[in-house]
Amino acid sequence: MKTRYKMTLAYDGHLFHGFQSQPHQRTIQKTIEAALIKMTKGEMVPIEGSGRTDAGVHAYDQVIHFDYPGNKIAAERMIYALNSMMPLDIIFKKCEIVDPSFHVRYSAKGKWYRYRMSLDRFVDPFKRFYTGHYPYPIDVEKIKIAAQDLVGTHDFTSFAASGGQIKNKVRTMYYTDVNFDQEANELIFDFICSGFLYNMVRILVGTLLEIGNGKRLVNDIPRIIKAKDRNQVRETAQANGLYLYHVFYEDIPIKYRQDSK
Amino acid sequence: MKTRYKMTLAYDGHLFHGFQSQPHQRTIQKTIEAALIKMTKGEMVPIEGSGRTDAGVHAYDQVIHFDYPGNKIAAERMIYALNSMMPLDIIFKKCEIVDPSFHVRYSAKGKWYRYRMSLDRFVDPFKRFYTGHYPYPIDVEKIKIAAQDLVGTHDFTSFAASGGQIKNKVRTMYYTDVNFDQEANELIFDFICSGFLYNMVRILVGTLLEIGNGKRLVNDIPRIIKAKDRNQVRETAQANGLYLYHVFYEDIPIKYRQDSK
Numbered sequence: 001m002k003t004r005y006k007m008t009l010a011y012d013g014h015l016f017h018g019f020q021s022q023p024h025q026r027t028i029q030k031t032i033e034a035a036l037i038k039m040t041k042g043e044m045v046p047i048e049g050s051g052r053t054d055a056g057v058h059a060y061d062q063v064i065h066f067d068y069p070g071n072k073i074a075a076e077r078m079i080y081a082l083n084s085m086m087p088l089d090i091i092f093k094k095c096e097i098v099d100p101s102f103h104v105r106y107s108a109k110g111k112w113y114r115y116r117m118s119l120d121r122f123v124d125p126f127k128r129f130y131t132g133h134y135p136y137p138i139d140v141e142k143i144k145i146a147a148q149d150l151v152g153t154h155d156f157t158s159f160a161a162s163g164g165q166i167k168n169k170v171r172t173m174y175y176t177d178v179n180f181d182q183e184a185n186e187l188i189f190d191f192i193c194s195g196f197l198y199n200m201v202r203i204l205v206g207t208l209l210e211i212g213n214g215k216r217l218v219n220d221i222p223r224i225i226k227a228k229d230r231n232q233v234r235e236t237a238q239a240n241g242l243y244l245y246h247v248f249y250e251d252i253p254i255k256y257r258q259d260s261k
Numbered sequence: 262m263k264t265r266y267k268m269t270l271a272y273d274g275h276l277f278h279g280f281q282s283q284p285h286q287r288t289i290q291k292t293i294e295a296a297l298i299k300m301t302k303g304e305m306v307p308i309e310g311s312g313r314t315d316a317g318v319h320a321y322d323q324v325i326h327f328d329y330p331g332n333k334i335a336a337e338r339m340i341y342a343l344n345s346m347m348p349l350d351i352i353f354k355k356c357e358i359v360d361p362s363f364h365v366r367y368s369a370k371g372k373w374y375r376y377r378m379s380l381d382r383f384v385d386p387f388k389r390f391y392t393g394h395y396p397y398p399i400d401v402e403k404i405k406i407a408a409q410d411l412v413g414t415h416d417f418t419s420f421a422a423s424g425g426q427i428k429n430k431v432r433t434m435y436y437t438d439v440n441f442d443q444e445a446n447e448l449i450f451d452f453i454c455s456g457f458l459y460n461m462v463r464i465l466v467g468t469l470l471e472i473g474n475g476k477r478l479v480n481d482i483p484r485i486i487k488a489k490d491r492n493q494v495r496e497t498a499q500a501n502g503l504y505l506y507h508v509f510y511e512d513i514p515i516k517y518r519q520d521s522k
Contacts, residue, residue, distance in 0.1 A: 012386040058387070088389040125273040126319075126391070128349040 002067040005078055006102060008094035013058040014129035014240060015089055020052045028053075028062075028090065035085040036066065043069055050104045050247045051111065051196070056239035058130070060114075061093070061246045065104040072097070104247075110174060112246040113201045115189040115237060117209070131186060132205070132241030136213055140180045140187065143212040147176040147189075149221035150204065151258045157228040159204055160197035161236070169228075171195050175256040178208070190245070192256050199236055206235025263328040266339060267363060269355035274319040275390035275501060276350055281313045289314075289323075289351065296346040297327065304330055311365045311508045312372065312457070317500035319391070321375075322354070324508045326365040333358070365508075371435060373507040374462045376450040376498060378470070392447060393466070393502030397474055401441045401448065404473040408437040408450070410482035411465065412519045418489040420465055421458035422497070432456050436517040439469070451506070453517050460497055467496025 017025035021033070029047060036045040047066040053059060073081070079095040086092070118124060118131040119138065153172045160169055175192040189205050207224070210216045224232045254260075278286035282294070290308060297306040308327040314320060334342070340356040347353070379385060379392040380399065414433045421430055436453040450466050468485065471477045485493045515521075 010386055012389070083383050088384050089386045091383050091386050122344050122352050123349050125271055125350045125352050128273070130387070 001072075002069050002100075003072045004065055004067050004098050004100050004102060005075070006063060006065050006096045006098045006104065007079070007082070007092055009059065009062050009064065009090060009092045011059050011062065011091070012089040012129070013053060013056050016055065018053055018055045018057070019049050019062070031087065031090060032064065032082070035082055036068070038085065039081060040069060045069070048104050050108055051244065053242075053244055054199075054239050056129075057242045057244070058240075059244040062244050063104050063108075063247045063249075065098070065102065067100070107249055108195075108247050109250070110192055110194050110248040110252050111196060111244065112190065112192045112248070113196060114191075114243045114245040115201060115205045116241045116243070117187040117189070117205065117237065118241075119185050119187060129240050132238045134187075134209055138187070138209070138212040139214070140178065140212065142218045143178045143187070143208045146208055146211045146218050146221050147178050148258075149219070149225075150176050150191075153259070154225045155228055156197055156200060156225070158224045158230060158232050159200050159207070160230065161199035161203065162230060163198060166197065169197055171197070172259060174252050175258045192248075192252060201242055202237045202239065203233055203235070205237040205241075207233050209237070210235060262333075263330050263361075264333045265326055265328050265359050265361050265363060266336070267324065267326045267357045267359045267365065268340070268343070268353050270320065270323050270325065270351060270353045272320050272323065272352070273350040273390070274314060274317050277316065279314055279316045279318070280310050280323070292348065292351060293325070293343070296343055297329075299346065300342060301330060306330070309365050311369055312505065314503075314505055315460075315500050317390075318503045318505070319501075320505040322507045323505050324365050324369075324510075326359065326363065328361070368510055369456075369508050370511070371453055371455050371509040371513050372457060372505065373451065373453045373509070374457060375452075375504045375506040376462060376466045377502045377504070378448040378450070378466065378498065379502075380446050380448060390501050393499045395448075395470055399448070399470065399473040400475070401439065401473065403479045404439045404448070404469045407469055407472045407479050407482050408439050409519075410480070410486075411437050411452075414520070415486045416489055417458055417461060417486070419485045419491060419493050420461050420468070421491065422460035422464065423491060424459060427458065430458055432458070433520060435513050436519045453509075453513060462503055463498040463500065464494055464496070466498040466502075468494050470498070471496060 017027050019028045021027050021029045045066050047064045050063045075095040075097055079092050082092050116131040117134050118127050121135050123133050150173045155170045157169045172194040177190045179188045278288050280289045282288050282290045306327050308325045311324045336356040340353050343353050377392040378395050379388050382396050384394050411434045416431050418430045433455040438451045440449045
């Protein structure tokens with residue numbers, strides 16, 4: 001008899017080689033599975049993540065599921081047991097016992113990624129693992145306008161790094177927003193999409209910064225989308241400014257449905 | 262012919278064994294002196310810091326001075342040259358050419374230390390190097406009241422770790438404040454003092470938390486000060502929540518002179 005657990009976790013990605021297990025590398029998946037195998041006294045419990053964040057990428061709200069064998073453990077006890085075995089760069093925030101029909105990837109209705117880009121002249125020591133760095137002149141208004149052109153259902157082939165195995169690159173971008181945080185001197189990019197392709201957020205940020213810097217026209221996004229050609233874009237923002245911010249299992253809230261307006 | 266430079270810098274202390282040079286350890290002093298010796302092509306340029314932060318302690322505004330031999334370099338060029346040789350966890354923010362009578366330690370009129378204490382149940386992965394952690398019940402009002410008893414000119418022997426070589430432990434505490442940052446779920450402690458003894462801030466924070474947690478009476482501070490006995494206090498807060506926040510070379514601003522009221 002197995003019980004399916006859905007768990008929400010945060011991690012500081014800067015000392016991990018990404019989410020997915022890899023030989024001889026410290027990853028999120030391996031770290032969690034090593035704790036679960038201790039709890040079961042030797043039985044492997046594979047976990048599924050909502051998506052595979054790359055090396056250096058962070059998560060505020062990543063979601064995983066796994067089927068725990070043996071006696072059912074209360075959700076509150078499961079979160080406590082796992083947190084007590086986690087290194088300090090992973091924390092479980094929420095635990096729910098769910099129906100086996102729930103799947104962390106197939107049940108997801110959308111994801112929210114956030115990107116933090118520091119505009120400081122030099123890299124702030126306290127931000128070096130937590131933001132990208134762009135010490136060049138920028139026009140925020142241009143970026144805000146251009147980001148709106150991403151909203152809607154499009155083939156995002158131009159913004160996907162090669163190497164992904166997914167053929168269908170049509171996704172619905174529900175919401176984009178770009179804000180300047182004056183106190184922190186950071187640009188905050190938000191993207192809510194039905195699904196993201198490989199490196200898509202980092203390529204989008206790189207392209208929007210080119211627009212903000214005047215290297216591209218403010219209306220270049222529709223042309224790039226239409227081209228369906230990865231060679232139309234150049235820049236990929238650094239991994240360390242990227243955060244998996246939320247995974248939606250409920251319908252995307254109406255306030256984030258810019259695509260329906 | 263030598264030129265005296267006064268420089269303000271920030272550092273993330275978590276990968277340093279403190280400010281002061283030590284054999285086989287990565288320290289702030291060693292890192293800066295290694296860069297200066299490259300600039301002089303082999304001549305050692307010793308630096309003086311306003312104070313020696315411990316392993317894991319951070320600085321927003323540490324101040325150093327040194328006497329640079331050879332041709333005078335403009336302040337703006339000096340800051341650029343040094344930053345280009347610094348690792349990403351140190352940054353120079355300001356550079357001034359000063360009179361040789363200026364001394365980074367003797368000319369200081371006071372220092373501001375800040376302490377960040379997370380009250381989260383579990384350690385937030387993004388804060389593990391940048392805050393202390395106190396997951397226990399706390400009465401902030403009691404701490405605010407008790408902290409006021411520190412203001413004024415006192416012998417702070419009870420709050421100094423043994424091992425310091427300084428005999429005279431009379432200092433003037435100009436200002437204390439304790440605030441709860443609801444969004445971050447952190448207590449922020451601020452102390453401005455004519456000078457700090459070894460581990461003084463961390464011991465003060467530890468003692469104030471005991472008061473907030475009900476382990477000590479709210480009016481215990483005057484008694485502890487009067488006792489002049491290190492054995493009257495127990496707790497020393499962790500290093501990683503501590504920040505050297507500012508060094509005053511001007512008179513302490515009147516708004517921070519609670520001692521004069």
